[in-house]
Amino acid sequence: MQLINMRKRYMYKKIERLDRSTGRVYQIDMDSIPVPSVTTILDQTKDKSDLKGWEDRVGKAEADRVRTEAATVGTHMHNVIERLLLNRPLDTPRTWQQVQGYRMGHQLIEHFFPHVDEVWGTEIPLYVPNVYAGTSDCIGVYKGKPCIMDFKQTNKPKKREWIEDYFVQLAAYAEAHDKVHGTKIDLGVIMMMSRAGEPQEFITAGREFDGYKDKWWRRVEAFQKKSQGPMATPDSSAIKEGDSPG
Helix, strand or coil: CCCCCCCCCCCCCCCCEEEEECEEECCCCCCCCCCCEHHHEEEEEEEEHHHHHHHHEEEHHHHHHHHHHHHHHHHHHHHHHHHHCCCCCCHHHHCCCHHHHHHHHHHHHHHHHHHHHEEEEEEEEEEEEEEEEEEEEEEEEEEEEEEEEEEEEECCCCCCCCHHHHHHHHCCCCCCCCHHHHCCEEEEEEEECCCCEEEEEEEHHHHHHHHHHHHHHHHHHHHHHHHHHCCCCCCCHHHCCCCEEE
């Protein structure tokens, strides 16, 4: 019996990811101007004072080590989740960080996916033409409702007030999916697993999720002013109303 119900409800277009010194961009079409990624917009418009304070306390070398290790473990965790969802074979882990990532990926699947009714896709390219693009970890139906799902690893459990940008990221993906595929996604969930195997579920929905969508467009506007790029923010009110693609 298949434990995870995979449903191809939408045709997701492949787009090219380009990592540049100024940040990640995506090429949606061969003749289109590359657009900034969701993560680049968030990174370049956030308050980094707390992060800078932490780096000053522990030292740059230690901060870089912690960041690199977290990124490596997170990459392996995402890899094992994606391969489990797509029923693809896994490589034998060869480093301790890979072992940690694999374990956390299995734990996340075991804890959260009994509540996932459908998976429409994993590592899904999403975009608003001429504005931004990104890759969503997973899209489907969670606890009976269409949902943007994001997988996060953490060294230790987090408080909700620490992760606002995670919710804004979900909102960005929901807006793009609604714009291109004509949906009205009103639910986002962060599925988080700590190194100690402690799961945390963070959900945003309804008016709160609408608020994060508004915050997302303000971040886009701030990024465009900062970069003085050629992209113009579309009519976001039409997007919020679930405007079907023409």
